[in-house]
Amino acid sequence: xxxxxxxxxxxxxxxxxxxxxxxxxxxxxxYNKICEVTGINSGDAQVLAKNTQxxxxxxxxxxxxxxxxxxxxxxxxxxxxxxxxxxxxMVQVLYEVENLTDRDITGQAIPSYGPQLAAQYVxxxxxxxxxxxxxxxxxxxxxPVMMVMDPSLPADVNTITLSYTFFVHPEANKAAHAxxxxxxx
Amino acid sequence: xxxxxxxxxxxxxxxxxxxxxxxxxxxxxxDIGSLYMWFxxxxxxxxxxxxxxxxxxxxxxxxxxxxxxxxxxxTTLHGLIMVFGVIMPAWAGFANWQIPLMIGAPDxxxxxxxxxxxxxxxxxxxxxxxxxxxxxxxxxxGWTMYPPLFIQGGIxxxxxxxxxxxxxxxxxxxxxxxxxxxxxxxxxxxxMMKMPLFVWTWLITAYLLIATVPVLAGAVTMLxxxxxxxxxxxxxxxxxxxxxxxxxxxxxxxPEVYILxxxxxxxxxxxxxxxxxxxxxxxxxxVYATASIAILxxxxxxxxxxxxxxxxxxxxxxxxxxxxxxxxxxxxxxxWVATMWKGxxxxxxPMLFAIAFVCLFTIGGFSGLVCAMTPVDIQIHDTYYVxxxxxxxxxxxxxxxxxxxxxxxxxxxTGHMYDERLGKLHFWLxxxxxxxxxxxxxxxxxxxxxxxxADYALQFAEFNAIASVGAFLFGFSQLIFLYLIIKAIKGGQxxxxxxxxxxxxxxxxxxSPAPYHTxxxxxxxx
Numbered sequence: 138x139x140x141x142x143x144x145x146x147x148x149x150x151x152x153x154x155x156x157x158x159x160x161x162x163x164x165x166x167x168y169n170k171i172c173e174v175t176g177i178n179s180g181d182a183q184v185l186a187k188n189t190q191x192x193x194x195x196x197x198x199x200x201x202x203x204x205x206x207x208x209x210x211x212x213x214x215x216x217x218x219x220x221x222x223x224x225x226x227m228v229q230v231l232y233e234v235e236n237l238t239d240r241d242i243t244g245q246a247i248p249s250y251g252p253q254l255a256a257q258y259v260x261x262x263x264x265x266x267x268x269x270x271x272x273x274x275x276x277x278x279x280x281p282v283m284m285v286m287d288p289s290l291p292a293d294v295n296t297i298t299l300s301y302t303f304f305v306h307p308e309a310n311k312a313a314h315a316x317x318x319x320x321x322x
Numbered sequence: 323x324x325x326x327x328x329x330x331x332x333x334x335x336x337x338x339x340x341x342x343x344x345x346x347x348x349x350x351x352x353d354i355g356s357l358y359m360w361f362x363x364x365x366x367x368x369x370x371x372x373x374x375x376x377x378x379x380x381x382x383x384x385x386x387x388x389x390x391x392x393x394x395x396x397t398t399l400h401g402l403i404m405v406f407g408v409i410m411p412a413w414a415g416f417a418n419w420q421i422p423l424m425i426g427a428p429d430x431x432x433x434x435x436x437x438x439x440x441x442x443x444x445x446x447x448x449x450x451x452x453x454x455x456x457x458x459x460x461x462x463x464g465w466t467m468y469p470p471l472f473i474q475g476g477i478x479x480x481x482x483x484x485x486x487x488x489x490x491x492x493x494x495x496x497x498x499x500x501x502x503x504x505x506x507x508x509x510x511x512x513x514m515m516k517m518p519l520f521v522w523t524w525l526i527t528a529y530l531l532i533a534t535v536p537v538l539a540g541a542v543t544m545l546x547x548x549x550x551x552x553x554x555x556x557x558x559x560x561x562x563x564x565x566x567x568x569x570x571x572x573x574x575x576x577p578e579v580y581i582l583x584x585x586x587x588x589x590x591x592x593x594x595x596x597x598x599x600x601x602x603x604x605x606x607x608x609v610y611a612t613a614s615i616a617i618l619x620x621x622x623x624x625x626x627x628x629x630x631x632x633x634x635x636x637x638x639x640x641x642x643x644x645x646x647x648x649x650x651x652x653x654x655x656x657x658w659v660a661t662m663w664k665g666x667x668x669x670x671x672p673m674l675f676a677i678a679f680v681c682l683f684t685i686g687g688f689s690g691l692v693c694a695m696t697p698v699d700i701q702i703h704d705t706y707y708v709x710x711x712x713x714x715x716x717x718x719x720x721x722x723x724x725x726x727x728x729x730x731x732x733x734x735x736t737g738h739m740y741d742e743r744l745g746k747l748h749f750w751l752x753x754x755x756x757x758x759x760x761x762x763x764x765x766x767x768x769x770x771x772x773x774x775x776a777d778y779a780l781q782f783a784e785f786n787a788i789a790s791v792g793a794f795l796f797g798f799s800q801l802i803f804l805y806l807i808i809k810a811i812k813g814g815q816x817x818x819x820x821x822x823x824x825x826x827x828x829x830x831x832x833x834s835p836a837p838y839h840t841x842x843x844x845x846x847x848x
């Protein structure tokens with residue numbers, strides 16, 4: 138008698154345990170639904186969240202320029218020639234670069250700003266100029282720059298030109314060789 | 323019934339395997355209880371050594387002993403092993419030894435599943451220790467296994483997840499066994515409201531385990547598939563949400579802390595009446611308090627994560643529901659004090675540990691109330707204040723109750739009295755060093771020292787040095803305990819059947835040491 142009773146209870150408890158295992162997975166859509174209904178923690182809301190540091194009273198024109206050193210047989214152009222932005226707003230722009238030769242080359246982009254004082258107000262979060270760029274023979278690539286304009290930009294600056302020039306990476310071969318150890322510094 | 327029931331005494335008449343095979347194949351609840359206890363003891367020494375590595379590094383500011391990566395592996399494994407490899411198996415050991423003895427059952431309901439449940443543990447323990455020898459070292463993402471760290475690490479993180487799965491399976495099997503034994507195999511006359519409180523607390527603990535451990539298994543399964551099979555439950559790069567893991571983990575995690583402490587309440591509720599020579603004050607309220615703590619434990623989980631960002635209403639809800647738990651817990655503390663009130667108390671080692679439990683666990687409970695207040699918690703989240711809080715409830719709470727229970731039942735298990743003089747020495751060293759170790763951490767936390775770092779700012783130097791001295795004292799004091807247990811197993815003053823003058827209950831009616839088979843004919847409880 139006792140044995141069968143034990144077995145019945147055993148089965149019930151295993152089913153409860155398996156049910157709770159499933160419940161763990163059910164929590165995922167359940168929480169997502171709660172967040173959707175109540176508007177908590179949704180990705181859109183975070184993107185649209187008001188960034189109090191964006192100064193919408195000012196609009197800055199940002200112009201893009203691209204040059205290639207004579208020794209580097211690459212074609213290099215900004216995808217957009219200019220954009221309008223507010224100080225404090227995060228923007229992303231694209232540059233296009235193409236290796237016109239039949240060998241792999243590493244280049245390094247050097248930025249410059251006009252007026253020059255803008256350099257300290259353009260805060261780049263991501264830029265292809267942070268590292269050397271290696272293009273395979275004939276490779277064509279689009280590369281992003283993400284940046285925020287510091288709201289403390291002087292009031293008389295309304296237009297900024299951001300210019301990049303690609304040079305042959307001076308230590309391209311060495312750098313390629315040392316890439317493994319180079320990160321320690 | 324596991325064995326043929328004809329032999330009332332001793333095991334030598336059985337045609338059962340000897341040596342290692344006896345232990346590998348045993349289905350006897352006392353054997354399995356002992357195995358659980360030894361496993362917990364060994365893992366306690368391993369995880370305790372890790373704690374000493376942590377405290378050695380934190381003795382001085384700067385990096386002296388280990389590098390930060392290894393330090394984080396130590397904190398992670400110390401936490402995981404202490405929770406899943408020490409406290410939980412130790413309670414399972416008590417359950418196996420004591421529950422059949424206390425309710426008058428011949429053995430556990432499913433002896434073979436019991437054997438399996440235990441032998442999964444050493445496998446999981448081995449995997450956890452093995453992680454240290456994997457490329458990249460052990461898991462270093464914290465015992466709570468939060469993503470994104472836990473979905474980025476190397477092979478040792480997969481091993482850890484596998485170990486947690488095995489530990490979970492073992493716990494579920496143990497719980498099913500315990501529930502079935504308690505519900506179906508009580509001696510005639512042993513009604514639910516006559517059960518010893520230790521049995522009650524374990525019954526409720528076992529239900530908590532069945533409800534929450536599978537959720538943990540689900541959470542780590544999601545980690546595993548995020549790591550290896552391109553799912554994105556918690557991986558933000560694929561639209562998942564790391565905070566989701568915290569919600570699922572703490573749905574398990576908060577009941578888990580009561581899984582660690584409820585059996586401690588049970589043990590203390592057995593010991594205090596014995597040495598106060600009075601029945602437990604408010605038995606029924608103890609049962610209801612335990613049940614309400616268990617139920618409330620399911621609606622407070624987000625107090626572990628007040629800083630992730632949640633609406634004010636949610637913060638208020640979790641703050642008040644957390645504070646509500648202080649009510650049933652307070653009922654228990656007052657009942658223990660009322661049991662001692664005007665009792666004919668004597669202070670043998672188990673009683674000393676039980677009284678220390680009541681005092682120090684209450685300190686841990688109060689610092690828990692401080693942490694429950696959302697505005698305060700946002701300040702002290704992930705500081706040493708939290709470390710102080712959970713060590714007061716787990717070391718001077720769960721662990722002290724385990725030690726108290728071992729002293730209390732050791733004469734019944736071994737047939738010999740332990741060395742009372744050494745026991746008292748062990749108690750005083752433990753209780754003093756425990757406070758030297760963890761009390762200064764309150765100050766460190768309030769002053770803003772974050773947890774889980776191998777280094778700290780200079781102004782924290784003195785309190786850290788004090789804590790480290792206390793930790794080493796505490797660690798080495800436990801060797802006295804080990805020596806004392808081995809000494810009692812080997813010999814000593816013969817224990818009587820009742821062992822303690824004020825002891826009441828079925829387990830004290832069988833001889834000491836308890837014979838291999840007990841209660842083959844069920845006793846009748848009046």
